[in-house]
Amino acid sequence: MLRLIGGIVLRRVLVLVPMLFIVSIMIFVVLRLLPANPIGMLIAPNATAEDIERLRVYYGLDRTILEQYGLWLGHVFAGDLGDAISFRADVLGLIGETLPATIELALMALVFAVVIGLSGGLLLFHWRGKRRETVADVTSLAMLSTPDFLWALFLILTFGVAWTLLPFAGRAAPSLVLPDITGFVFIDSLITGQLDLLGSWFLHILLPALALALAFAPLVMRVLRASLSEVINEDYITLARLRGVGEGRILLRHAFKNAALPTLTLIGVQFGFVFGGTLLVEIIFSYPGIGNLMVRAVRNQDMPVIQGVTLTYCAAVLFTNLAVDVLYVVLNPKLRRE
Amino acid sequence: MNAAASANRPGRALLRSGRVVAGGVLLLVLILAAAFAPWLAPHDPAEQDLLFALVPPAWDALGDPKYPLGTDSLGRCVLSQLIYGARVALIVAVCAATGAMLLGVFLALIAGYFGGRVDWLISRAVDLWMSFPPVILSLILMVGFGVGVVNVILAIVLVDWTRFCRVIRSEVLVVCQRDYIPAARLLGFSHLRTLWREVLPSVAPLIVTLMSLEMGIAVIVEAILSFVGLSVEADVPAWGVMIADGRDYVYQAVWGLVFPILAIMITVFGFNLLGDGLRLTLDPRLQSRQAR
Numbered sequence: 361m362l363r364l365i366g367g368i369v370l371r372r373v374l375v376l377v378p379m380l381f382i383v384s385i386m387i388f389v390v391l392r393l394l395p396a397n398p399i400g401m402l403i404a405p406n407a408t409a410e411d412i413e414r415l416r417v418y419y420g421l422d423r424t425i426l427e428q429y430g431l432w433l434g435h436v437f438a439g440d441l442g443d444a445i446s447f448r449a450d451v452l453g454l455i456g457e458t459l460p461a462t463i464e465l466a467l468m469a470l471v472f473a474v475v476i477g478l479s480g481g482l483l484l485f486h487w488r489g490k491r492r493e494t495v496a497d498v499t500s501l502a503m504l505s506t507p508d509f510l511w512a513l514f515l516i517l518t519f520g521v522a523w524t525l526l527p528f529a530g531r532a533a534p535s536l537v538l539p540d541i542t543g544f545v546f547i548d549s550l551i552t553g554q555l556d557l558l559g560s561w562f563l564h565i566l567l568p569a570l571a572l573a574l575a576f577a578p579l580v581m582r583v584l585r586a587s588l589s590e591v592i593n594e595d596y597i598t599l600a601r602l603r604g605v606g607e608g609r610i611l612l613r614h615a616f617k618n619a620a621l622p623t624l625t626l627i628g629v630q631f632g633f634v635f636g637g638t639l640l641v642e643i644i645f646s647y648p649g650i651g652n653l654m655v656r657a658v659r660n661q662d663m664p665v666i667q668g669v670t671l672t673y674c675a676a677v678l679f680t681n682l683a684v685d686v687l688y689v690v691l692n693p694k695l696r697r698e
Numbered sequence: 699m700n701a702a703a704s705a706n707r708p709g710r711a712l713l714r715s716g717r718v719v720a721g722g723v724l725l726l727v728l729i730l731a732a733a734f735a736p737w738l739a740p741h742d743p744a745e746q747d748l749l750f751a752l753v754p755p756a757w758d759a760l761g762d763p764k765y766p767l768g769t770d771s772l773g774r775c776v777l778s779q780l781i782y783g784a785r786v787a788l789i790v791a792v793c794a795a796t797g798a799m800l801l802g803v804f805l806a807l808i809a810g811y812f813g814g815r816v817d818w819l820i821s822r823a824v825d826l827w828m829s830f831p832p833v834i835l836s837l838i839l840m841v842g843f844g845v846g847v848v849n850v851i852l853a854i855v856l857v858d859w860t861r862f863c864r865v866i867r868s869e870v871l872v873v874c875q876r877d878y879i880p881a882a883r884l885l886g887f888s889h890l891r892t893l894w895r896e897v898l899p900s901v902a903p904l905i906v907t908l909m910s911l912e913m914g915i916a917v918i919v920e921a922i923l924s925f926v927g928l929s930v931e932a933d934v935p936a937w938g939v940m941i942a943d944g945r946d947y948v949y950q951a952v953w954g955l956v957f958p959i960l961a962i963m964i965t966v967f968g969f970n971l972l973g974d975g976l977r978l979t980l981d982p983r984l985q986s987r988q989a990r
Binding site for chain 1: 832
């Protein structure tokens with residue numbers, strides 16, 4: 361088992377490294393299409409031509425694209441993503457500060473999406489053939505038509521503005537000081553035993569995570585329903601029925617177990633998209649993750665930050681795929697034996 | 699069965715499908731609104747009237763019948779902005795989906811039909827593209843291209859061709875296993891003719907379905923990009939820009955946020971309804987499965 365997993369991880373990493381390499385080239389080339397001049401954002405209005413030239417040399421903007429890429433890549437291997445032009449901080453540090461917030465948000469969204477999606481899928485299937493199904497079906501389709509950023513705005517309108525029930529800005533109440541141990545507020549607050557911080561964190565992450573989950577859950581619902589419909593015609597279900605097992609038990613114990621696997625694969629594959637979706641949700645909820653960093657960098661045309669953050673997103677997607685592959689082998693007994 | 703009758707059948711089945719009709723009517727209304735925007739809109743969408751800033755919708759006690767859906771922070775008519783915004787949304791939806799379809803299907807046909815190295819190369823390219831979250835890729839493409847309708851369309855095409863390529867390629871692989879493909883080759887059909895006359899028609903229903911879903915996706919992506927301020931030029935009305943403006947005044951004027959959200963939802967719902975209905979009607983495998 362362990363050797364099998366090791367083999368998979370090794371094979372995926374062998375693909376992953378060249379992928380990241382090519383991804384980095386793509387990012388670099390796309391961003392160099394831009395005619396704009398990031399130095400323009402940086403200088404004082406009375407700067408002379410020599411000042412501008414000095415800065416261009418300092419940030420390496422006077423060299424050819426190939427040279428710039430070579431320099432950048434060399435630094436990346438040394439663990440240095442360069443200095444931000446507009447923030448006056450190093451890119452790796454900026455990402456390190458903001459990434460934990462995004463990971464927390466994405467994982468929380470995943471938990472909500474799995475809970476809502478699986479229970480919704482079971483319900484949809486349970487209602488098959490009834491008039492309710494058509495209603496539920498169209499509802500899930502309407503939910504599917506609502507992207508995460510619209511859910512985010514809806515939730516703000518309902519729970520933040522109409523009923524001021526939940527906060528919708530930041531990671532925790534501004535009066536609380538975040539202990540900077542791991543960067544994950546959930547873990548940090550448990551380490552330091554600050555239960556008020558934990559509570560505040562949960563209330564703050566509830567709406568953004570729900571926005572992501574509500575956009576993702578209908579897909580889970582519909583795929584689970586589809587695979588349940590396939591599984592329910594299998595012989596072992598008929599057999600269980602003949603043995604007199606109750607319909608609810610058949611659904612939960614026999615059908616669900618086998619239908620869950622394709623659903624889990626889908627969740628894994630789509631999780632990469634959820635990670636991308638955090639960008640907008642973060643902006644709408646002023647949530648200090650890498651999405652907010654990215655948009656600030658885009659507005660300031662801060663190349664080193666855009667490059668670093670984009671690479672981080674891609675790495676996150678690729679590592680998620682790797683995790684899904686491993687999980688699939690662990691969960692699927694058919695694959696385990698080989 | 700003569701050709702006319704068989705060609706007529708899917709048409710009638712489509713008209714019987716409630717989803718196709720509902721989605722189609724919804725979209726037709728939108729298209730008409732966008733096309734006749736100058737006659738339908740009560741105001742010029744850019745016309746500002748600071749004396750009438752943040753006026754609530756007409757049915758509100760404080761509303762003004764001149765502004766049926768109220769005004770935004772600069773006193774611009776919300777309804778007129780919505781109607782003109784439909785133009786950008788629909789143009790981007792149609793052009794970007796068509797472009798993504800053409801590029802994706804072209805590559806999928808080559809990859810699935812010829813197989814071998816070409817297939818390997820195209821499949822790796824798809825893998826590579828899929829390692830970018832779509833929002834991030836379209837964002838950096840827009841940073842590279844700069845704002846403008848054509849650039850938005852181009853960015854969406856370059857991001858979303860993979861959606862078509864992945865699905866159609868595996869469908870082409872299945873189709874190429876059927877006997878009539880080698881039979882066509884034996885009859886002396888060229889590769890091009892085999893692809894055009896034999897392979898393409900059998901994947902066409904899937905393409906139509908994907909197209910209509912992709913149009914919905916394109917509407918959302920355009921809204922996202924214009925929300926961040928990286929879509930059309932600042933003076934062109936777009937729903938995403940309205941949302942970004944409305945968000946800043948959400949406490950004083952909810953309507954500035956609610957109506958553009960509704961507009962996007964209804965549009966995307968229309969495309970999805972149409973796509974779902976087309977899938978159910980056009981896919982013969984689904985029909986036989988339902989019959990069973």
